[in-house]
Amino acid sequence: MKRMKIRSDQVIDNDMGFIREQEIRAAVRFLQWQYEKQKMPPPATDQLRQQAARIVDEAHRIFYK
Secondary structure (H helix, E strand, O other), X not given: OXXXXXXXXXXXXXXXXXXXXXXXXXXXHHHHHHHHHOOOOOOOHHHHHHHHHHHHHHHHHHXXX
């Protein structure tokens, strides 16, 4: 079995992708809770995920500003 060489920047990209996915999933759960709390029907799953991704992006933008 041949081993692949992985560059350190590839590992970082993979880790960041994993972390970003976890952040988005947490934001989706938060948004679902908010909709439930306000007794509003949540949007479709893909729209909820897009909304969560925008929240994560905005949080990162504010943090790194």
